[in-house]
Amino acid sequence: MCGIIGCVGRGDATLDTLLGGLANLEYRGYDSAGVALANESVTVEKKAGELDALREAVAGQTLHGSVGIGHTRWSTHGPPTDANAHPHQDCTGDVAVVHNGIIENYQSLRDELAEAGHTFASDTDTEVVPHLIEDALADGADPEDAVRQALSRIEGSYAVAVVVAGVDAVFAAREDSPLVLGVSDGAYYLASDVPAFREHTDRVVYLEDGEFARIDADGFSVSSIDGTPHDVTIDTVDWDPEDTGKSGYDHFMLKEIHEQPRALRQCLQGRVDELGASVSLDLDVDIARVQFVACGTSYHAALYGAGLFRAAGIPAQAFYAHEYALDTPPIEDDLVVGVSQSGETADTLSALREARRRGARTLAVTNVVGSTMSRECDDTLYIRSGPEIGVAASKTFSAQLAALNLLALQTVGAGDEDLREVIAALRDLPGDVQAILDSTTAEEVAEEYVDSDGFFFIGRGANYPVALEGALKLKEISYEHAEGFAAGELKHGTLALVTADTPVFAVVTGNDEAARKTIGNVKEVEARDAPVVAVTDGKSDVARYADHVLEIPETHPRTAAVLANIQLQLVAYHVANALGRSIDKPRNLAKSVTVE
Incomplete structure (x- = not known):
């Protein structure tokens, strides 16, 4: 869910590259953001809230570093606060880490580290990682090996990126959470998803579970966590x-x-x-x-x-x-x-x-x-x-x-x-x-019912999944209550919720038995004063019982479901837009759900 970006070789443009990468990853869903830049020391800035809050925090500051990492966090361990935002550091401030995933044994590691004298500043599972690296460095390990030692003690899922003071490199690894490298002339990138750096390069290496990567100004290397070198393929992104x-x-x-x-x-x-x-x-x-x-x-x-x-x-x-x-x-x-x-x-x-x-x-x-x-x-x-x-x-x-x-x-x-x-x-x-997009009246329907108490979606056969999806789309982006179900289930409980303030969207295509039975369900809600919006190809007479009709072209029953879904997507969009919702980044949701 969270977003990761890292880069080397961008010189004075490192900070702008990180912020631009995080902006490209906003679609994944997040509630805080932060960056770390490293040269002889590590500088971290992080803020709860939108990326604009981070931009304001770094404006006017002098943040230098030849390498850097950035992160947008979707909260799991601890609420969205400045302290819980990534990157996280060790006690010395020489190590900074960003992480996607869940460290399942973090509590036992945290207890062990706290007993050894480490001080924690956040509620997150991630913070154990920089402290583990700190211990390995104190025991004489070089920075790369210290990161490997820390990762070998972690159980769970992760995509991790690390910078260390005095090291012009970013170390990264993955296990059950995506991580991809970007390769260009003189600069190298890593991210949780390609859009983070696509404007800089179309050449990518997709890391596998259990792989460890180092990127620096001279290039990149990929190996197992224990250091066994891996051969990799550089792919080209075709968009x-x-x-x-x-x-x-x-x-x-x-x-x-x-x-x-x-x-x-x-x-x-x-x-x-x-x-x-x-x-x-x-x-x-x-x-x-x-x-x-x-x-x-x-x-x-x-x-x-x-x-x-x-x-x-x-x-x-x-x-x-x-x-x-x-x-x-x-x-x-x-x-x-x-x-x-x-x-x-x-x-x-x-x-x-x-x-x-x-x-x-x-x-x-x-x-x-x-x-x-x-x-x-x-x-x-x-x-x-x-x-x-x-x-x-x-x-x-x-x-x-x-x-x-x-x-x-x-x-x-x-x-x-x-x-x-x-x-x-x-x-x-x-x-x-395209014909639907050119002629739809979904916006008018949305305006009519935007203040409703709730929304119901019904369909049978291939239209049943479309009803479920129509309800999900509406609730995702409008935050209004919506429920989709097989039309035959209407009378088995849900009918108790139907009122004049709960429009029912009925997906009725063709004129077969399923269509006729769904029309029967439409009559049930009509008798209880619920407004009806029919999504139909006109082959049945459902329109005569509907308050509004969203038309789709006549087609085969298989593809009629696809077309009906387009109309319901547009209804959801226009309801959410009328309510002023954050349509592209709905609250609490993320594009790629990488935790169980």
Whole structure:
């Protein structure tokens, strides 16, 4: 969740490079920020709150250092205060550390260090690290070895970056938390995510779990924690730094909603042959049964994907990854598919590792090349959305649905559906999404209901995950109560909450039995004076029972769910915007959830 940036070789631009990197990582979610610059001494400045508070704190100061590290913290151990912000230092002030993750044995280490005379200034688990390094230095270890010794005593997850007074280098290591190096002529970088330094270089090295890196002005080296050298590959990032700008939109989320036609084209490009009625993915997997594991928005995509496989006659289930890892069902010869935008979701990684431990073949469905999931799984299907900066997923969810369609079509076919019709609908998706963006009345709907007591979302079949996602999106960015559920569950409890001040968003596509039953549920809430917003393709008569209609183009039932989701994303955005919420950085939330 937290953000890390480090650099060497930037000279007088070191501080600006750190602050710029932290600004590029704000989308990850944070509640404090800090920097440390090192030369013959280490200077630290850190502040609770937004990055602007840190900028004000360093303005007018003379902070020099040929190397530096920076951090944006999302609180776990201790509240967001200046003292708990990173970087953390040892008693001498010669060591500074930033850290993402959870040190599980920190309390026993802290007790041991305190008994030995160390003084702690924060509530964090991280602070034990600089004190462990301090002890190793006092025992005669050189700085690099002191960092290695400290890391060897840590249990848990971490991405760590360290600077030491008098050493023109940054030391870093990772275990269950992402860390990537940036390589350019005369300067080197490290970060928790590529956008932190993408404006400076497109050449990257993705560190693996258990790897240790040193960057200095002469280059970089990668090894195991015990010092065994590792050979690494330098990859090239294929997206432009301008892709992470707002491009004139008020918010990243709105920009990314409007980028969905392009994201879908990228997802489908080169993978669909309409003339040959075939799908071609760089995958060769046999599927008898499939288990999906995911969290949050990606879990909703997994529910949708599981439905596609069941429709083709393949047993399929979607599990919350955090529950799956605790109580793993029988796997036998199932394919276990992890769905995660970042490819770093800690709960999903744990579930996949448990599945692999039990002998399952694993597949990652992710957006991030070089992510931990993509490296650890047997196969990877990239959704190819491009970078997504807004914390609340938008274009990546749509691309996940498209990618899971492709996966189902290649591996198990279309079931009773006409394959050519499905492929034609997928081909038309980008244009259909653009038609919605050009004609939507979602803003008017949002203005009508912005002051409601609560919001309910209902759908059946493929529209059920869309209802869940619509509710999640609204609550994420507006902080208003919203609940999504299978339409048939309305009468089993939730109907008690329905009033004239609780609009119900009903996703009704097609005119089959599911649509007719959902219309029955719409009549139930209408009879209780609840306003109804129908999201529909017009094939049924749901509009006659609705107070407002959000239209989608006619399409195949599989892709209708994707289009309905676009309208609900826009409703969520406009409600949050009308309420003046922090849309790109919702409170308490983070883009990449790297703790369990």
